[in-house]
Amino acid sequence: xxxxxxxxxxxxxxxxxxxxxxxxxxxxxxxxxxxxxxxxxxxxxxxxxxxxxxxxxxxxxxxxxxxxxxxxxxxxxxxxxxxxxxxxxxxxxxxxxxxxxxxxxxxxxxxxxxxxxxxxxxxxxxxxxxxxxxxxxxxxxxxxxxxxxxxxxxxxxxxxxxxxxxxxxxxxxxxxxxxxxxxxxxxxxxxxxxxxxxxxxxxxxxxxxxxxxxxxxxxxxxxxxxxxxxxxxxxxxxxxxxxxxxxxxxxxxxxxxxxxxxxxxxxxxxxxxxxxxxxxxxxx
Amino acid sequence: xxxxxxxxxxxxxxxxxxxxxxxxxxxxxxxxxxxxxxxxxxxxxxxxxxxxxxxxxxxxxxxxxxxxxxxxxxxxxxxxxxxxxxxxxxxxxxxxxxxxxxxxxxxxxxxxxxxxxxxxxxxxxxxxxxxxxxxxxxxxxxxxxxxxxxxxxxxxxxxxxxxxxxxxxxxxxxxxxxxxxxxxxxxxxxxxxxxxxxxxxxxxxxxxxxxxxxxxxxxxxxxxxxxxxxxxxxxxxxxxxxxxxxxxxxxxxxxxxxxxxxxxxxxxxxxxxxxxxxxxxxxxxxxxxxxxxxx
Numbered sequence: 118x119x120x121x122x123x124x125x126x127x128x129x130x131x132x133x134x135x136x137x138x139x140x141x142x143x144x145x146x147x148x149x150x151x152x153x154x155x156x157x158x159x160x161x162x163x164x165x166x167x168x169x170x171x172x173x174x175x176x177x178x179x180x181x182x183x184x185x186x187x188x189x190x191x192x193x194x195x196x197x198x199x200x201x202x203x204x205x206x207x208x209x210x211x212x213x214x215x216x217x218x219x220x221x222x223x224x225x226x227x228x229x230x231x232x233x234x235x236x237x238x239x240x241x242x243x244x245x246x247x248x249x250x251x252x253x254x255x256x257x258x259x260x261x262x263x264x265x266x267x268x269x270x271x272x273x274x275x276x277x278x279x280x281x282x283x284x285x286x287x288x289x290x291x292x293x294x295x296x297x298x299x300x301x302x303x304x305x306x307x308x309x310x311x312x313x314x315x316x317x318x319x320x321x322x323x324x325x326x327x328x329x330x331x332x333x334x335x336x337x338x339x340x341x342x343x344x345x346x347x348x349x350x351x352x353x354x355x356x357x358x359x360x361x362x363x364x365x366x367x368x369x370x371x372x373x374x375x376x377x378x379x380x381x382x383x384x385x386x387x388x389x390x391x392x393x394x395x396x397x398x399x400x401x
Numbered sequence: 402x403x404x405x406x407x408x409x410x411x412x413x414x415x416x417x418x419x420x421x422x423x424x425x426x427x428x429x430x431x432x433x434x435x436x437x438x439x440x441x442x443x444x445x446x447x448x449x450x451x452x453x454x455x456x457x458x459x460x461x462x463x464x465x466x467x468x469x470x471x472x473x474x475x476x477x478x479x480x481x482x483x484x485x486x487x488x489x490x491x492x493x494x495x496x497x498x499x500x501x502x503x504x505x506x507x508x509x510x511x512x513x514x515x516x517x518x519x520x521x522x523x524x525x526x527x528x529x530x531x532x533x534x535x536x537x538x539x540x541x542x543x544x545x546x547x548x549x550x551x552x553x554x555x556x557x558x559x560x561x562x563x564x565x566x567x568x569x570x571x572x573x574x575x576x577x578x579x580x581x582x583x584x585x586x587x588x589x590x591x592x593x594x595x596x597x598x599x600x601x602x603x604x605x606x607x608x609x610x611x612x613x614x615x616x617x618x619x620x621x622x623x624x625x626x627x628x629x630x631x632x633x634x635x636x637x638x639x640x641x642x643x644x645x646x647x648x649x650x651x652x653x654x655x656x657x658x659x660x661x662x663x664x665x666x667x668x669x670x671x672x673x674x675x676x677x678x679x680x681x682x683x684x685x686x687x688x689x690x691x692x693x694x695x696x
Contacts, residue, residue, distance in 0.1 A: 155499075202680075205684070206680075206684050209434070210685070213436075213631075214635070214680045217632065217673070218677075220631075220632070220676070228667070333499060334500050337496055337497060338500060370507055371508050374504040374505065377501075377507070378501055381500045381501045382487045385488050385493040386493060
């Protein structure tokens, strides 16, 4: 039995790590989504954190914690610049603009080889111990828990439900959304360095459409109305291909898509839905 | 000078593909508010269906194109009814539709991989007009002229439909607010199905023409069109097909001339730099007017 558990662990530890890395990105998406903004810009924040972090790991010799902090700051700086530009756009345009930003990021990364290694990318000799990853994710989750129950969290939910009503109650929607971008930047930057250390390699294709769709799918799948949703959603979305490969290896992509489709159709508000939980509690 | 003209034509026909695809993508976004990740599959499958019609059924060229258009439309309606309609019925916003469209993207790309045997196919010689049209000293490939012609027909047709017909008004009304449109006597279910079909048909046409002119029929076809078509939508504005058409052409020409005269490696850089500039300076697109905000 113990042997079985050890085998299982050996086979799936990597998937678990990857799920946790994706949880950072899903939480970064959730940060803006919970203030009513659909944005893929967390990929760009991740690129900022990832490439800066990778360079620091390679050339600076700073302790890991310092690198994590600096990567988060890089994401934050990127996010604040982008927020200034994006918050002038209306919500439909912001979604399109952020997707365009993802495409532009890749071109920029390709054409700045001094900073990013260009086409060849950067290899990182260091491995990321899973304990570190779990601790970092834990700290971020505690941060989200605190925010959820703070004045900011309540204001953000109000802005998301109805910006006009929120404005009538004296909430400055732009300020809330600016803060949301900042939070998204920190978490996205952290996700970037985590992804870089997990893959031990960063290239222009690391931070591209794939990550964008993974993080948005993770967030919506898990439930975009509660901070635990993105964590669970990212885990499910990461594990799904592995599970499908074990069950139906020939048509794993199709099975993967069908599973995603069924979850969304039957649970359109995601796996974790605070409203449904509250309703159930009241019904009892 | 010959090189200049032939490159200009190359740019226009490439741009016409981007614009056609962009028009299909923008139609769904403007009318239903869905960022449709599966749109690329409509183009890939349009091309695959057309290839099947040409190779196995030996249909003449116009019918081949029609088969591709019908294929794109059919898949678009399936995706809409299976993936988007259940969410509309529950009234949960269209964020979930992005995820179901990603699911269909995964499914149809994978199926396209099976259909083409995981490789890139091309239309056999003789199934499409491969000749040249001579105007003075300049040789103009007929397929490129047809592509540009296709864009003109679709743009004029869609603009006419949207601006001058009752159905177009209904489409715009549903795009603004489906409930209000229904109260105003619009059958929004019918409008949504026809819009999905139209969008799939236009993307399917882009797929067939793209499959022939680039000799690449695979799931990669749709993905390539998707990225550039998306850029055309952002530059041109999703609310007006004329903007998308002009932006698509401009992107195609820019891409070809950059490759010819400046540097091939910076080709995509110029496209996306233009995209960024438009987002900053004119976020509502070429023809977009600043609309008032609804409460």
